[in-house]
Amino acid sequence: MRAFVFALMLVLPGLTVLPAASRAQEAVARFGEGDTPLLLRSTTDIAIIRPVIERFAQLRPELGITYEQWGSNALYARSRADCREGGTSADAVFSSAVQQMVALVNAACAHSHQSPATQALPESRRWRDELWGVTTEPAVIVYNRRALAGGAVPRSRFALLDAIRARPERFRGRIATYDIAASGLGYLFAYSDSLEATTFGALMESFARVDAVATCCSAEIIEGVAQGRFVVAYNVLGSYVANAARPEVGVILPEDYTLILSRSYMIPRGARQKAYAAELLDFLLSAEAQALLSEAGLITSTDAAETALAPSVRRFIPLSPALLVALDRNRRAILLKFWAETFREPSVP
Amino acid sequence: MVRPRSLTGRVLGAVLAILLLGGLLVAGSTWWNGRQAARQAYDRILLGAASDIAESIRIQNGAPLVDLPVSAFELLAQAPQDRVHYTVTGPGGSLITGLDGAGPVAPPSRGGASPRFFDARMDGEAARFVRVTRRFVERDFSGPVDVTVGQTLRARQAMTAELMLDALLPMAVAGLALMVIAWIVIRSALHPLKALSRDLARRDPNDLTPIATDRLPRELQLMLGAMNRFMGRLDGQVETMRNLISDTAHQLRTPVAAIRVQAEIAATEAEGATRGRALDRLLGRTRSLGQLLDQLLSRALVIHRTDSAQRVAVDLREVALEIVERDDHALIAPGVEIRLLIGEEPVIVRADAFSLGEAARNLLGNAIRHGLPPVSIGTERRGDRAILWVQDAGPGPAPAVTARLGERFNRNAGSRESSAGLGLSIVRSVAAAFDGAVEMTPLEGGFRAALVLPLAEEGK
Numbered sequence: 001m002r003a004f005v006f007a008l009m010l011v012l013p014g015l016t017v018l019p020a021a022s023r024a025q026e027a028v029a030r031f032g033e034g035d036t037p038l039l040l041r042s043t044t045d046i047a048i049i050r051p052v053i054e055r056f057a058q059l060r061p062e063l064g065i066t067y068e069q070w071g072s073n074a075l076y077a078r079s080r081a082d083c084r085e086g087g088t089s090a091d092a093v094f095s096s097a098v099q100q101m102v103a104l105v106n107a108a109c110a111h112s113h114q115s116p117a118t119q120a121l122p123e124s125r126r127w128r129d130e131l132w133g134v135t136t137e138p139a140v141i142v143y144n145r146r147a148l149a150g151g152a153v154p155r156s157r158f159a160l161l162d163a164i165r166a167r168p169e170r171f172r173g174r175i176a177t178y179d180i181a182a183s184g185l186g187y188l189f190a191y192s193d194s195l196e197a198t199t200f201g202a203l204m205e206s207f208a209r210v211d212a213v214a215t216c217c218s219a220e221i222i223e224g225v226a227q228g229r230f231v232v233a234y235n236v237l238g239s240y241v242a243n244a245a246r247p248e249v250g251v252i253l254p255e256d257y258t259l260i261l262s263r264s265y266m267i268p269r270g271a272r273q274k275a276y277a278a279e280l281l282d283f284l285l286s287a288e289a290q291a292l293l294s295e296a297g298l299i300t301s302t303d304a305a306e307t308a309l310a311p312s313v314r315r316f317i318p319l320s321p322a323l324l325v326a327l328d329r330n331r332r333a334i335l336l337k338f339w340a341e342t343f344r345e346p347s348v349p
Numbered sequence: 350m351v352r353p354r355s356l357t358g359r360v361l362g363a364v365l366a367i368l369l370l371g372g373l374l375v376a377g378s379t380w381w382n383g384r385q386a387a388r389q390a391y392d393r394i395l396l397g398a399a400s401d402i403a404e405s406i407r408i409q410n411g412a413p414l415v416d417l418p419v420s421a422f423e424l425l426a427q428a429p430q431d432r433v434h435y436t437v438t439g440p441g442g443s444l445i446t447g448l449d450g451a452g453p454v455a456p457p458s459r460g461g462a463s464p465r466f467f468d469a470r471m472d473g474e475a476a477r478f479v480r481v482t483r484r485f486v487e488r489d490f491s492g493p494v495d496v497t498v499g500q501t502l503r504a505r506q507a508m509t510a511e512l513m514l515d516a517l518l519p520m521a522v523a524g525l526a527l528m529v530i531a532w533i534v535i536r537s538a539l540h541p542l543k544a545l546s547r548d549l550a551r552r553d554p555n556d557l558t559p560i561a562t563d564r565l566p567r568e569l570q571l572m573l574g575a576m577n578r579f580m581g582r583l584d585g586q587v588e589t590m591r592n593l594i595s596d597t598a599h600q601l602r603t604p605v606a607a608i609r610v611q612a613e614i615a616a617t618e619a620e621g622a623t624r625g626r627a628l629d630r631l632l633g634r635t636r637s638l639g640q641l642l643d644q645l646l647s648r649a650l651v652i653h654r655t656d657s658a659q660r661v662a663v664d665l666r667e668v669a670l671e672i673v674e675r676d677d678h679a680l681i682a683p684g685v686e687i688r689l690l691i692g693e694e695p696v697i698v699r700a701d702a703f704s705l706g707e708a709a710r711n712l713l714g715n716a717i718r719h720g721l722p723p724v725s726i727g728t729e730r731r732g733d734r735a736i737l738w739v740q741d742a743g744p745g746p747a748p749a750v751t752a753r754l755g756e757r758f759n760r761n762a763g764s765r766e767s768s769a770g771l772g773l774s775i776v777r778s779v780a781a782a783f784d785g786a787v788e789m790t791p792l793e794g795g796f797r798a799a800l801v802l803p804l805a806e807e808g809k
Contacts, residue, residue: 106432106448108472128430195419321433322422330415330437330446 025074031065032057038065038273040280041079042094043072044263044298048243052292056283063276072097072184076104082270083109089270092277094134094263096237097184098319099191099326101264105131106321111267113278117285124318125262131319133262134284135298138238139189141252142222147231148250156256157199160232164206171210176221176233179214180339185261189235191326191335192259192317199256204342207234214343225249237261242297257313263298264319356542357535364531368524376517383512387505391428392479396464398424399481399498402435406445406496411489413439415446421498428504434471434478435499440492454497456480469499476501541565545573557584585656593649600645600771604638641771644711648775651704655782658701662805665696665728665737668705672713673726685717690727696735698802700783705737705800708779711772712739712798719746720796730804736788738799745789745796776800 029046031053042049046069057065070078072095082089083104095101104110110130118132125133141160143153154160164171178186193200213230215221218240224230226246241251265284267277283289293299317323325331401421406413415437425433434454436447456467456478463482470476478499485491548560559577562570611634615627673689698705709726716724720741729736773787776798780787785802 103448108432108474123429128432320422320426320429321431322419322426324433324435324448325417325419325422328415328417328446331417334414334416 025068025070027069029053029067029069031067032061032063034060034062034064036063036273036276038063038092038276038280039068039088039090040065040092040094041068041070041075041090043070043075043096044094045069048239048296048298049293051296052284052289055289055292056280059283060276060279072100076100079104079109079268080107082268083107086270089268089272091267091271091273092280093266093268095266096137096261096263097188098133098261098264098317099188099323100184101131101266102127102319102321102323103327104266104268106324109266109269111269111271111274111277113267113274113281115278115282117282121285122316124316124320127319127321130266132265132281132285133316133319134265134281135239135261135263135293136300136316137261137263137298138253138300139235139259139261140238140241141254142225142233142236142241143250143252144225144228144231145248145250147228153250153252154232155252156254157203158256160234161199161202161206164210168210171231173211173213174229174231175207175210175212176215176224176230177207177212177235178221179216181336182216185237186235187332187335188261188317188326189259190339192315193235194335196257196259196315203234204338208342212343214339219244222246222249235259238300239297242300253309255309255313257315258309260314260316262316262319356539357532360535361528361532365528368527372517372520372524375520376513379513379516380509383509383516384505386512387508388477390508391500391505392466392477394424394427395466395477395479395498395500396481398422398435399464399479399496402437402498403481403483403494403496406437406483406485406494408485408487408490413437413445413485413490413494417446425498425500428500430503430507431501432471432474432476433498433500434476436495436497438495438497440494445494454478454499471499471501474501477505538566541569545569557581557587582656586653589652589656593645593652596648597645600641601638604634604641608634608638644771644775647707647711648771648778651707651775651782652778654701654704655779658703660699660701660783662697663700663702663705665698665705665735665802666691668702668709669726669728669737671706672709685722685724687713688723688725688727690725692729694730696728696730696737697805698735698783698785699805700779700802704779704782708776708800709737709739711775712737712800715739715772716741716743716798719743731801733804735802735804736799737802738797740792740795740797742795745791745798 027046029050034057040053046067049067053065053067057063068090075093075095076097078087079090079093080103081087093101093104105128110128112129114129118126118129121132141154148154152163154163164175178189180187180190190200193203212234215224218237221230221233221236222241222244223246225233226244226248228248238251238253241249265281267274267281271277284293290299294301398421401418401424402415405416405418405421407416408414421435422433425431434448436454437445438447439445454469454471456465457469463480465480467478467480468475469478476499478497480495480497482493482495484493545560545565557580559580560573562573562577565573608631611627611631615624615631618624618627669689669691673687713724713726716739720743722742724739724741726737726739729738777787779785780800780802783802785800788797788799788801790797790799
């Protein structure tokens with residue numbers, strides 16, 4: 001079992017919601033024509049974040065920004081190797097796999113930076129002044145508007161459980177969630193769920209009973225829901241739903257609790273352009289960039305007025321050493337085992 | 350020239366030095382205490398986390414498996430800014446689980462009971478570790494499993510600093526308050542000194558009256574008392590000097606005028622007999638002027654010495670004996686017999702021998718000049734009094750003279766130049782200086798003048 005997990009972590013570089021690619025570096029884009037190179041490695045799709053980086057390149061014409069899009073596990077492995085062996089380090093790393101970022105900071109791989117913008121962040125979104133959560137993206141339940149409407153829409157996990165229990169046939173084979181063995185983000189959500197509530201066990205059990213589908217990728221899941229192949233998808237990253245822009249897809253912020261992920265930004269210790277990397281961070285935290293990120297769907301306002309989400313049900317996944325538990329090999333093995341036992345016949349191709 | 354340091358500055362400097370030294374000592378000790386407290390507090394957290402992890406180990410299929418508890422890390426997150434380390438190793442140091450990619454940290458040496466705390470580096474940063482060992486004895490697995498948990502020191506340092514500041518800030522405020530109080534106290538304590546200096550600066554140079562010492566601190570009263578005594582002596586001497594000058598001028602005016610008259614007569618008188626008479630008178634006047642000068646000088650000397658000379662034990666018999674032996678009176682009255690009447694016992698007084706001698710000489714001189722022979726000088730003890738007396742067979746001075754005795758000089762214009770007045774005034778001065786008196790006693794068939802002094806106890 002342990003060997004299996006080990007192999008998963010090393011061999012599958014794209015343990016992310018993005019389509020897996022065999023190359024470590026999935027895409028590269030250049031912004032700005034300046035002479036000072038700035039290398040940014042990120043897990044975020046270039047297409048999504050392009051307006052934000054373009055704006056920064058306008059503000060800093062002296063920079064020639066190279067934006068490399070990576071799979072989260074490959075990015076983690078590369079950053080750790082850079083930190084340990086002093087390779088060509090990126091000037092900034094921006095990843096949704098926050099547990100890996102916490103591990104990097106914990107391994108003393110990060111450079112410290114303080115500014116009014118970083119100090120304004122809440123405690124749960126910064127750690128040691130070396131890691132900062134830039135975005136807010138909820139884990140949502142999405143559903144097909146045609147299949148579920150009005151009172152039938154489950155607003156919380158309990159409602160979903162009750163719905164499945166009441167009409168199992170309707171949901172059989174039509175509930176989707178990330179395969180946590182294949183998706184780093186799915187694993188992080190499942191891990192956080194396992195900490196948050198005892199409903200996690202009940203939910204897994206229900207999913208198993210109705211032959212829920214554990215699959216790999218956000219795009220695939222959202223497309224499936226839009227087409228009506230899936231009625232409900234559980235724990236989908238809200239930003240991808242927003243970017244998919246499918247009117248058939250309804251979004252639920254679960255009312256019992258909603259996990260909120262904050263993509264995190266780090267300046268590696270070996271960065272050559274630490275000052276510019278820090279400026280990019282301050283820019284990303286500025287009102288202008290936050291507005292752009294919001295347009296890109298990377299910031300979902302969780303204010304009660306807009307989403308009817310009470311502050312008490314927001315569960316930020318905090319940037320803290322406790323996330324190291326998520327990376328622990330034994331712990332991971334136990335969770336994966338539980339998962340595998342629940343989804344005896346995983347639908348992963 | 351270097352300006353002398355002020356008393357205020359000195360005392361304040363000393364107080365400041367004491368406070369600084371005390372502050373340093375206290376700061377050191379609070380730092381140490383704070384460090385110990387922080388170390389204990391966070392060591393407990395570390396141990397709690399390690400124990401949590403050790404508790405979560407279970408044996409599955411013959412191998413230890415760690416269901417890493419989040420609570421352990423939430424405990425460690427009590428130090429939110431610190432990096433953490435954990436490893437769980439089985440027998441022989443085989444890794445069961447641990448921080449991804451981090452090398453194992455070993456305690457400095459083997460031995461010691463579990464839990465063992467130790468200091469080591471974590472990725473180049475100082476950190477504190479604990480190792481907890483759990484021993485398994487089960488059918489399919491037995492042996493020790495070591496849980497090592499570590500944490501960097503930021504929270505400990507922050508807590509130490511906070512504890513130290515909490516302790517030191519009130520102390521710093523107290524120190525400041527003490528400085529201010531010390532300054533006020535010193536200023537008020539030194540205030541009389543300042544007032545005194547001001548008074549002295551304003552004082553008239555001729556004003557030698559004592560300075561008021563009431564309401565002054567005891568230390569200053571001591572100093573001022575000494576100064577007042579000094580000024581008193583100075584005042585006395587100035588007074589004496591003034592008297593001497595005026596006496597001398599007064600005494601000398603008449604004889605010098607008489608000498609001039611006699612000399613003029615002698616110069617204008619052509620005839621031998623008259624001229625011879627005038628020259629004779631001139632000679633007599635000159636001699637008596639010399640004697641007067643002697644007396645004036647002797648008096649000045651006596652007054653000076655009674656003020657300043659040290660008092661020693663003097664035997665009055667020796668004073669009398671010396672007078673008789675020196676035989677000065679032979680010049681005044683040759684052929685007069687002087688009788689010496691002294692006893693076997695010493696008659697000791699505490700006084701100045703020279704002044705006593707002058708007094709005795711003047712008494713004797715008066716007796717020879719104004720009294721009738723036989724003249725005798727003697728000493729005797731009467732109770733606690735020591736007496737030096739001179740006696741003659743004459744009737745003594747007129748009662749009017751006796752009554753005015755002791756005035757500075759009592760020579761009226763009609764009396765002879767070599768008067769008894771000045772001599773008696775010397776005697777009187779000596780008597781006063783040594784706490785004694787002058788007694789004039791008419792006797793049957795004579796007159797006795799005596800200097801009565803307190804008898805000194807033998808051996809003292």
